[in-house]
Amino acid sequence: MLKSKLSRGHAHPLTEMFNRYYWLQIALIALSIVIGISCSAWVIKSSLLKTALEQEMAHYWQRVQHNPQADLPDTKNLYGYRWRSATPPSRFENLSLQSGTHRVFIDGKERMTVYGERNGQHVLLVFGESNVNKLVWLFGLAPLMLSLFILYSFLWWSNRRAKRYFSPITRLANALENIDWSHQDKQDSPFQDISSNGNMEAEYLKQALEKYHQVLSSFIHREREFSGDVSHELRTPLTILKGSVQLCQVRYGQDKVLTRLNNTIEDMQLLVDTLLAIARNTTNTLSTEQRLLSHIIDELVSDLEVVSQAKGMMIDVQHPAQEQPRALYPSMTKMVLSNILRNALNYSQGSEIHIIQQSNSLVIADNGVGITLPNELKVQDLSHAQLAVNAKGHGIGLQLVQKLCKQLGWRVELFDRQYYLSTHPTLALKNSSGLIVVVYLN
Structure with a gap:
């Protein structure tokens, strides 16, 4: 049965990823164009205009040498003022005029100007900068945006045409992924x-x-x-x-x-x-049952009494003073604890096993030979596959315990006994060699 909501109502993750990159690419290119045009406008204003105005001033002085009555430049983008008195006209009294190009507030707006003085003649050329802004955006940004619009419109049309060839593969992938x-x-x-x-x-x-x-x-x-x-x-x-x-x-x-x-x-x-x-x-x-974990442990210890006596090992159980019933799967819980206890009885080669029940965990400790944990670690999670290979006698049982704990939502860790007791000094156990298995309950 297919989950039609996923396959019909939503696009495939691969398609969504391509769409995101597609629009991100458009946004980045548009941003780069705006930044590029802005930088170009700034270069034109700060460098090219300055050079152009200086050349216009030099050209004007050359004309004056040939004709002292030469007219000032008077175009749509460039015009000027001149006077011969030592004091500037009243409209320029508040301006601090210095030779060279400067941006000054004149004619109601801050403009790029060039000022010079020769033979008692003062000249101020003013550039109509607003026209440059219009030209930059009109002949710079507009053609680029138009070309990008045409380009991406063609890509969008190509993508729509290509969907008839690629969308069946996407739908097949959706169908395969959502089979129940x-x-x-x-x-x-x-x-x-x-x-x-x-x-x-x-x-x-x-x-x-x-x-x-x-x-x-x-x-x-x-x-x-x-x-x-x-x-x-x-x-x-x-x-x-x-x-x-x-x-x-x-x-x-x-x-x-x-x-x-x-x-x-x-x-x-x-x-x-x-x-x-x-x-x-x-x-x-x-089905789950409301059971006391201590009762299940006592039943297991009673069932394994014959085995423990044959091995010459003592099983000591410590229950908490107050215990609340838990929602347990009795069969799976017994299988987990039975496998751990049987491994301890059959392979630990010790003399005693301690079962310490805590509020949210269960500690099972033996005083046997222990096992060599991978990479000389002092603690190992049960899900590590290498442990089942290196630990002879523990592999199959622990693999089954791992599967059952995954179903129960539990976690099992193996500790070197001496290391665990050094990190848990409140645990009343003798410091000796062996293995400690800790089952963390949900």
Whole structure:
């Protein structure tokens, strides 16, 4: 089943990324053009105009040498003033006129001017700067913006034309990404309604994906049928055994061995259900119970009493003074703790195991030989794959514990015993070699 909201209502992330870069490119180019034109206008005003006005003044003095009555420049962009008296005209009395080019406030606006004096004649040339601004923006910015508009309009049209060839691949990627395999029927193909629009490569890809989907759906269907058959075959002998044990209890009474055997069969039934749920990725179908973790620990210690006595090891349990019930999956919780305890009994080569229950964690410590952690670390997260290879005897059990803890939302870490006790001095344990497993509960 496809998630139509994602595939129809939203663009593919790849398409969104290209759109973002497309508009970002336009914005950056427009910004660079504005900055470039502004810098060009500044250069024209500060350097080119200064040079042009100085040349205009020099040209005027050359004309005066040939003709003392030569007229001042008088164009749309350049005009001037001259006087022969020592004091400037009244309109220039407040101006501090100095030889050379300067920006002064004249004729109601700050303008670029050039001032000079020869043979008692004072000349002030004024440039009509506002016209330059209009020319810069008219002949600089406008043509560039028009050319960019034409260019990107063509790119937009090309992109729209190209979508008929590229969009089928995007839709195929959306369909593949949003398949819900847990509810996928093998007869329904999520790619059958996607048109390739004459794109041969997209058509070949569509056919390959349909074939892949059919094969994978068939495999999932067979795996589910096999899991159901295995589940049935495992439950049947367990049910027979449980019925036989109950008959023995009725005939011979509540014997301790029969009670333990009955409890073990119930645990096996929970174990089968849990393993099948994990294999099918349907752990959400398992029900939680409000249980005290201490009761589950005590049950495990009681079940492992025969093993601990055979190994000559003592199991010491420390429960908190006050404990609140937790929402637990009993079968999965027992599997996690049972694997850790059995590993400690079978491979630690120690004499005692301490189980210390805390508010949000569980500490399981042995005084055996310990294990060599990768890279000589003193602490290692259980998800590290190298640990399962290097730690003989712990690999398979710890891999199962890792999968179960992932389903429970727990986290497990392995510590060197001496290192852990040095960082947790409040823990009442002897400082010796060994391994400490800490289960962090959710």
